[in-house]
Amino acid sequence: MARLLVLGGSWFLGRAVVEEALARGWEVTTFRRGQTGHDVAGVTPIRGDRTNPDDLARLAAGGPWDAVVDTSSFVPRETLAVAKALDPVVGRYVLISTVSVYEGWPVEPLTEESRVLDCPSTAGPDFGFDGNPGPSIYGFTKAGCERAVTEVFGHDRAVLLRPGVILGPYEYVGRLPWWLHRVARGGRVLAPGQPHRSIQPVDVRDVATFALHTATADGPVGTFNVTASGRETMSDFLTACQQTTGSNATFTWITDEEWLVAQGVAQWTELPLWRTYRGAWAVDSVKARDAGLITRPLLDTATDTWAWLRNGGDAVAHERASEQGIAPDKEHAILGTWDARERDRCGSQ
Template identity: 65%
Template sequence: MRLLVLGGTHFLGRAVVSAALDRSWDVTIFRRGTSGDDPADVHSVRGDYTNPHDVARLAEHGPWDAVIDPLAFVPRETLSVARALKDHVQRYVVVSTVSAYEGWPVEPLIESSTVLDCPSDAGPDYGYDGDPGPSTYGFGKAGCERAVAGTFGEDRTTILRPGVILGPHEYVGRLPWWLRRLEGGGRVLAPGNPARTIQPVDVRDVADFALRCAEGISGVFNVTAPGIETFGDFLGACAAVAAPTGTELIWAPDEFLVSNGVRQWTELPLWRTYAGTWDVDSSRARAAGLTTRPLAKTVRDTWEWVVGEGPELSNERAAELGITAEREAALLAEYESRHHW
């Protein structure tokens, strides 16, 4: 199997390359080469996804059986890449997101749910940011889906719509933030209902499913965990590997946090009150071979990475994460005073 991975050294791309090499596939990566080293045993082509001349030069290194594209964010750029690779790749697997749905995070979602309307040649600023949604990010991903499907056709296109992806080498930093907070111990502000079910998926499971699709599965697939584990399970797993003795989780209700202006999704990562956030049906992907490991395994492996290599969280999204110690203490004091603790 000859595989092209666009990127290939960053989080999901890295996991895809590792899993493909484990299968003894012939792997080519296309990257700028500005950070990190090339993985061993791959063919590396230098170039910029946004530069048509670089992409045209990449095509000369083909053909490939499939390409996996985690870099699709701007429709007109993805359209240019798809057109350049059309005659050199049999199948295009594009990594989209549940944010491409018009109803996320408010409504339960299946693959036939309405997708945001975005032209295949749209630029980076197309759409708008709503609260709770949609977002320019979601519009862009929807346009990238359209760009690939319109170029390769439905029979040669696979669209993956993951929800939250966690695991080693996570660059956003949601799970690393919680691990470091639990490592700090003390009284920890825990958000909402501990019985709330959640659906984060391990990056390695997304990678494995992407490779399965690359072998010949077309269509659109939501890629999430089944939603049988809870936020309590999640923070419990974080505490089990990172927290010192005496650490206590204080679960504050949604209403208290919302009334105090706590920013959902960022100030307390992964906490969001909207009903559709963790109600994404991935049964179609499971029927096609998606398997997901227990959340505790993802947490444990991520903790080993955090204390071993340490995450590099210098991106804009990571900078938005986390509540300050002072604000957390003030909220805990207010909440506990209301309950006379």
Template identity: 60%
Template sequence: MPRLLLFGGSWFLGRAVVASALETGWEVTIFRRGRAESGQDPDGVRVVHGDYADPRDLVRLAETGPFDAVVDNLAFTPRETLAAARALEPVTQRYVVVSSVSAYADWPWRPLTEESAVLECEPDAGPDPGYDGEPAPTTYGFGKAGCERAVLQTFGTSRSVVLRPGVILGPGEYVGRTAWWLARMRRGGRVLAPGHPDRVIQPIDVRDVAAFALRAPAGAFNVTAPGTETMGDFLTACTRFAPAPAGTDLVWVPDDFLLEQNLRQWTELPLWRTYAGAWRVDSARAREAGLTTRPIMTTVKDTAAWLASGRKLVASDRAAELGISSAKESEIIEEFEESLGTR
């Protein structure tokens, strides 16, 4: 039975990795702080408590090895990831670091492949490296780039796996993008739909990222949906599975008009982003290596069912940033229709 060590098993992606690993016959160890809430950890999972930033705890963790793979879902501060990688290198065959498309220097301005330049960050950098631009680069992206280098420096290219997901959705999503749109559809009425229904988007289901993390070969991989589905597909799914009351009407308002209203991209209308590279990430290499992705309709359906079961979103500052007020939404729709002379 292969042995997996997971950093960060209690959060969104971590939980999906645990579920996928148990389904496919892995022996799972989770390393995290604190004590589990009742029912948080599945049966058959070993939990080692400690601090990712404490070298003594990492030495103690390494003594519980060996491991066939480590999936590092806590990689944010390069020097901490470097210490973790060094502690585990003697007892680990493969190190999977969960990075982000934010690690690219051209994100979100230009289309991306794995050959695109990555932000410059030293593998031993401390917290909040680099700087925050608008909308990019970000200290988050610099940190992810440094964490990638920390793992590659320690494990080499033949034993390192770098995953660069874009937007991850699905059951358990703590940011709450899908939850916001589902709640908006349940209110019904005239819904402000951003941009154009044919705009391609690339969110990926958390379960598909988790499954790929366990079987990905060495290398760097963009991990997104293939770009065959649209914002219209997503909002249609939200309307269906909310479910929206009869008479709910999507009012599509062009990007230029929304930008003139100083609407905040990404947050006031979740998933709305106009930059040329935001939804043009090439993940062909990952698909060739075994990545499979489910339709956005399935992701929305399962997320709606998860929420309907009484599950609650994890408290998150990012979730609190989402959404547009009803008054502002109505005002924008009215002004747009007046500009067309339809009112």
């Protein structure tokens, strides 16, 4: 039986990691303050703050562990302190990072060889700057967290996982929940962009399973992009939402993206998953697939997320959830303007 430490572990990805590890019969310790989410039954919880050196010393005294999965790493200097405290008592450090660490995100297609934002391992929470469409302070500081873990654990004991958008049960950002509720409401739905554009959201449980694969002593080490293959499309996604909710919604595809942007629609948030930049869904995950990543169809993710929402969806309220989704009046007005534009175009031909 493996002994696993999860930093976080009370909601969304951390919770999925914990549930999967317990299902495998692993012994699981979680470390968190006790402020968000729930302890999954079966874990050994240690309460503490990762920013507090005394708490880290107390945590380390609870070891050893074969591996740590760190889902709650955002500030490089704090992650450096965590890594130093855990180095003597942990075999491998699996860090949940993000594709936002790439300099070219979301504009260029990306592989693990693409340039990463430069951030020292000693940086604080405000390092870097927010650009449009990128880079972001989030990306800079996550890159600094990667550096911190690699400096302490070395390339043979560090695993850096870079997921793109993660969806699935317990999602707190609210992207898939918003689309499911919108499609369930029915009527005409504004469908953004090209229906056949491929998208790569990855199911939270598939990220968790791959994280545990890398946490095992003979599992792969190194850096991996963790995204779906891109075989499914935006149309597949909306169809999955429709099938799942049994909705009578019809989709009006607004394929002229420049026009849609000009209507003042915020991509990524007002219409979640819609992004015009070609790099947003062009992240190469072949390396992870070759190492064992398996991703499930979007329909499975939509079905299980809808079941979770219908059962009361016990996600913790998160400030980002309120950013998601277009107001019904705005959607209605844009569809009306689009219809008029299409009628004019047909009339003038």
